[in-house]
Every structure is written in structure tokens, then in C-alpha cells.
Amino acid sequence: MKKTIFPILVLLALAALPLNAQKKFVAEKLEKCDPYMKAQGGYGYLVKNDSKAAVWWAEGCYKVMKDTPVAKRLGGTVKLNTAKNEYESFIVVVNPKQELKNLKVELSGLPEGIEATIRKTEYVPIQMNSDSFGFLGDWPDPLPLYDEPQDAPKGENTSFWITLKTPAGFAAKAYSGRLSLSADGGWMLNIPVQAKVHNFTLPATPSVRSEFGLWFWEVIEYENLKTPEQKQEAFDNYLQAYLDYKISPENPFYLTPIKQSVTGCDWSGGWYCSSRAKEGKYSFAIDDNSKYANFEAVCTKKFIPVDSSHPHKVSVWAVGDTLVYSHMIVDLYDADYKKIPYRSKFTWVDTDTTWVEHHIDLEHLDPRTKYLNVRLFGAGYYTDGSETGTTWWDDLQVVDCTTGENLYPEGNFEIDPGKVRVELDFTDFNATAAKYFGEGGFTGFSVPVAGVGSVNFHQAIKGHIGSFKQGTPEYEQVMADYLPRLEDGLRKAGVLDKAYIYWGDEPREKAYPLLRETHRMIKKYAPGIHTFMTEMDTWRGHACDTMDISDCTDISCVSWDCFENHDLIKRYQVPGKEAWNYLCCGTRYPYFSNFIDHNAIDMRIWLWASYMYGFKGVLVWANTAWGLREISPEGRLQSQWEEPYCLSGNPNIFKLLACGDGTMFYHHNRHPNEDRTTAYTGYPIPCVRLEILRDGIEDYDYLTMLAERIPRMSAADARKARALLVLPKEVYQDDNLTDKEAYFIQDPQYLFQRREQIANLLEKYR
DSSP states (O other): OHHHHHHHHHHHHHHTSOHHHHHHOOOOOOSSOOTTOGGGTOOOEEEEEOSSEEEEEEESSOOOOTTOOOOOSBOOSEEEEEEETEEEEEEEEEEESSOEEEEEEEEEOSOTTOEEEEEEOOEEEEOSOSSTTOOOEEEEOBOOBOOSOEEEOTTSOEEEEEEEEEOTTOOOSEEEEEEEEEOTTSOEEEEEEEEEEEEEEOOSSOSSEEEEOOOHHHHHHHTTOOSHHHHHHHHHHHHHHHHHTTOOBSOTTSSSOOEEEEESOOEESSEEESSSOSSSSOEEEEEEOOSSOOOEEEESOOOEEOOTTSOEEEEEEEEESSOEEEEEEEEEEOTTSOBOTTOOEEEEEEEOSSOEEEEEEESSOOTTOOEEEEEEESSOOOTTOOOOEEEEEEEEEEEETTTOOBSOGGGGOOOOGGGOEEEEEOHHHHHHHHHHSSTTSOSOEEOOOTTOOEEOSSOEEOOEETTEETTSHHHHHHHHHHHHHHHHHHHHTTOGGGEEEEOBSSOOGGGHHHHHHHHHHHHHHOTTSEEEEEESSTTOGGGTTTSOOTTTOSEEEEEGGGOOOGGGGGGGOSTTOEEEEEEOTTOOTTSOOOOTTSOTTHHHHHHHHHHHTTOOEEEESOSBOOOOTTTSOTTOOOOTTTOOEEEEEOSSSEEEEEESTTBSSBOSOSOTTTOOSOOOOSSOBOBHHHHHHHHHHHHHHHHHHHHHHGGGSOHHHHHHHHHHTSOOTTTEEOTTOOGGGOEEOOOHHHHHHHHHHHHHHHHHTO
């Protein structure tokens, strides 16, 4: 596709720019990150340079380092261009020649309706780089609200990120305001602010879909949220922030999920097996495939009433497919259902391929005993969970030796599959759906589905529901009843078109059979719910024939650095299919990334490139992955203000994945290891990268709206518009290339000029 039409598109794209712009804007193949924009001779506009301080401003697509040189180009007025329903930002930088105490920033004079937000740019220490492109030092990223005067130290930049939001329906014209700076000692400066509002409106719901993970359990722990009210307030603020930044969380229903419960099934923790029963139709199998955990079965009738004056006998039959050392444990409980310490009984269960009976004699029960509980394991109960294997259990009985009565009929493991049902309650879910979806709401979400297994980088695990394992007729029977009702509930809530089932992550080829079978089942019983899967290696040019699941996924989300063969996008340009892409720690230089220690333009040009190649959605795996527990010493929380890293491994052997990957919001609690009590429920603290990402999402809106208007344009304007939809090779190239040949423009001025040309056409054909 690109080989035949790309040269023509390049010529059209170049023709869309003035002659001087064609000569000026050429992508630099940088060896090192350059937030200073040295190749362009710096950036920004000088407002004033006097004996107290130098003040300058820049558009909101730069990372102002503490030692970025003061701008040389004169520009005493802040000038912005914006559409209706658009956010537009600028940066004001103060570089004092002597410390300024109580530096105050105020914005006034703009008409009522234009919302203004002032944030203080703060810095995080980067002492390990994401890749060879970055460098060590203090990097700008957190943007807490400016709510009180700040001291500005001598000789380094203090900057403020100021954002204007023009509402829909606002009059299209130029508006004027004033930014006032003042400090102790009488120093003050007024900077004119001009905002030109174009006569068109960006859509209420973004044109590009998205998923950005919201790990709210991290928020709960870091921000010391204890009560339901605190959690709800904080969660509502996060959802509002996601709306404000025009991105969607993977699960906006974290606190109000679809309530799903399985009825008609006595046991969980294993699976009913009809092919290997000692008596009746079913036995109960428990798989323990982990060397770090113990897997045990749980019965709904946990507490078995007993007469402590009578002797009892607990018996069970067991078998394995190999020699497995397992356990049966009997726990004793008092009248208050409290476990009686030091009174549990156990027996070794050594299994092979022959059914063997095992028992525990309880001749003298502790007089306090009112109840028993029986626990069965897949490969025994061990402190480190190191044993693995599978044990089948059958005909479990708890017999009162005085009366001869079997007190545990559930131990026969017999079940009627027709009575197993997933009960659904959409009440709380519907309220959240009505609030956050629809016009101006989120673009999608991942719906949790009971019974679905898991596929990922390492393994493929079959699903189970009602303790029926995937691949059995009973499993299929329960899912055939459950999935249509789930789909119907989503349809009635008005969110079926936004829902997708995302049940794995970056599966390898060995997981494809399970993935295909699961998606077949989902589409058979709930065809209206889209299937979704991230793919890392599947679209690499050398492996596309054997490692591709485009035939069974409705939405395929590919890591950008793995998308070497862009022609494969054609597989998703058919009705009912969508292609997304994502950034993560693997998306390194020379590709754009979401790293703190990369240039500011990365997060914006990502959306231009996504539009150009036909991607309908973008994803980042998490925004609040503040610290993986296995990395930190026990009891310690990693602070993103001090250690802004995404790490893997353990405290002794760890690997740096990237700086800032997984973190687009910062925790309010800056000292989470010292402050374990203060509850922080306020609006989340965003970052520079998130602000620039939103601009890219709005650029995607510009491009989408332009393409929609082409049929109404004159021939000359249509040619110009088509050229503007494609970044020319001189400023962007990574199609079917090796890493060292990829490059893209680093100067955001190119995007500003290009966007303004699009705006002019949108106004002309609104």
C-alpha cells in the first residue's frame, strides 16, 4: 500500500506547506534527547529580561528543564489558537537573577466561560535512563495545581503550565486577557494573553478510542483511603480527570461492577470431572500448577455442625495422574465460628493412578467444638507452596460414629449442570453507565466476564465456571446461558457498543488455540460484545503468517515498535474490525514513547501517526502503577516523586523498564512510607506527558473532521486537505524500516503550523 501511493502523498503533503516551511522542517536523526531544542536554536518567546528576572513563554509542547536557556526570540504577548470544546496550553517561565519570594501568578480578563487552570511544573530525579536516548538529571513531569505563591530560586527556571478550555457554543473571535506575575519587594509583570477561537467545535466524545489503565487499588493504598466515602470521592475525581484529558479507563465500574454470582454449585477452587469418578458421575479435581502457592477447594457449606461428645470419622477417596503428595485438613470451630487453635487434624494423601481411601479418626473432639471444616488440596499444604500436581477427590464423608449419619452429603461431588447459573445484577453498573457514557463520555471499557481463562506472555490457562472446566460440555452449557444475558444487560444499559472483552495480554503462539476457542465461544453466544487482545510479536513482518490473530479478534492492539509491517493494517480496515496500538516500556528510541526522559513531542506525534496509519484506538497499560510490591522491601512503597521508574524483578535483582511508564498521574501523598493516615481524595495530579497527549487526541479530532469534510470541498481544497492528512517522509518515517532508520520531526512548530492550516479549512467548510 505505502510503496505505491506514499510518494504521491508526500508531494501533496509538502505542497500543503509554504515554501519556507518546506525547507525548514526536516526531521533530525538525533543520537540524544534534546529537550533544549538546540538544533532549532532554542524555543520560546522572551517577554522581559530585567535586573530581577528573565520571563519568557512557550507553547504547551515542550519540557522546560531547570537549565533551559532563556528564550532569545521576542514575543511579549501570549498568542493561542483554539477551537470550541478544546484545551489549549502555554508555559510561562521565570528565571530569577536573585531569589523571588512568594512568586504569585494570576490570570484575568478573559470572558466568563473560558476555564483556566494554572499548574506548577515540578521535577523528578532521573538517575537511571529509559534507554540510550535519554540523559540523567531533573526532568519536568508532575503538574500539581498552583494554589499559593511559590518561591523561585536564583538562576534556574520556575515554570507554570496554564491551560484554557473554551466551551462548545462559545462565540468565535479573538479574546484578550492578562497574566500577572508579582513577588515580594515590588517586582511585577503583566503579560497580555490573546486567544483566537476558531468557528468550529471539537466532538464531545473523542474521535480516537482509548484505554489507559487505572489501578485504583494503588490509589487506595498510597492515598490512605479507608472508608467507602473516601474511596468513592477519590474514584469520582479520577473518572472526571479521565474525562477532562479525553481518555478512557479500562474499568470505570471498579466500585460499581456488574454483580455476578454463581448459584447451584457446592464447590469452588477446582473442577467437576466426569471422566474420572470413583462413584456416581463426577469427582472433583484440584490443579496446583504454581510453585509459590497452595490451591485448595472450598465448599459453600464450610461449617458442618457436629456433636463434640460423639466420635467422628472423615474419609475420602483420592487419585492422581502421577505420584502427588497432598493433604486433607480438618479444622475445628467453636460456637462463634472461631477456629480453635492447635486442634486441626491432617492426613497425608499420597496419590498415584489408583483410587485409594484416606481417613482421619476424630475419636475425642475438643469440648468447645461445634463445627468442622474440611479442606482439600491439589498438591498439599506447604509453607512455600512449592509442590505442584493434580489430585482428584471423591466420596468425601463426615460420619457421626454414634448415629452412623453422613453429615456431609455435599462431599459426593455430584451436581446438576442445568441448575448452575450466573446471576447478574446491573443496578449499580447502570447508574455509572448513565453518568459516564453517551455524548461526551468514555469511548470504551473492558467488561469482566466470569468463567473466561487467561492468556499472556508466559502461559495459557483455561477458564472455569461453576467449577466446570473449559472444554467440557457442562462449561459450554453454563456459558451458553450466561453470555447472552450479559450481552442483553449491556445493551439495556446503552453501552454494548463500548464494551469489549479483554481477558489476556500479549499472548504467544502457544496460547493461540485457547484464544481462538474462547473468542469462538464469546462470538457464538454474545456476538454483540467485541473481543480485544494486545499483541506484541504477532505483526512483525517475519512472523505474520504464523503469529496473527486478526481472524478472531474484533479489536487487535499492537505495540508500536512491533508494527514493522504497516501494510498489515489493511486486515482491520473491514466492517466490525478495529486496529489499536499501544506504548509501553518496549517502545524505545528511535520510536516515540511515553517516557519522562524523552522529548515532549513524542506523546503528540503518536496520535498523528496513529491517524495516518488508520489506528482507531490507543492504549497505555496503566496510569497509576506507582510501585510493584515484589520490587520493594516488605512494607515499603515506591514513591514516584523520588523513584519515577517502572521496574520488574525483586529488591535484589531488578530491571529498569522505563522512566514514567505506567504513571501518568502522581500520588498526592508525597511521602507514603511516613504518612500512613492522611486520606487524600482530591483531583489527581497529572503530568506534562498527559497534557501533551490530550493535545494529540484533539489533533486526531482535527484530522478526522477534515477527512469528513473533503467531499464538500472544492477540488483544490480537497487536494490540500488530503495532503494534510499524511505526514511527509521528510518529517516522519518508520514504515517497514529497521530501528536505526526510523525518525520523526522533533520541532512542534511544524505540527502547530500544520494544525492551523487544518483549522482554516475546517472553518471554511464547517
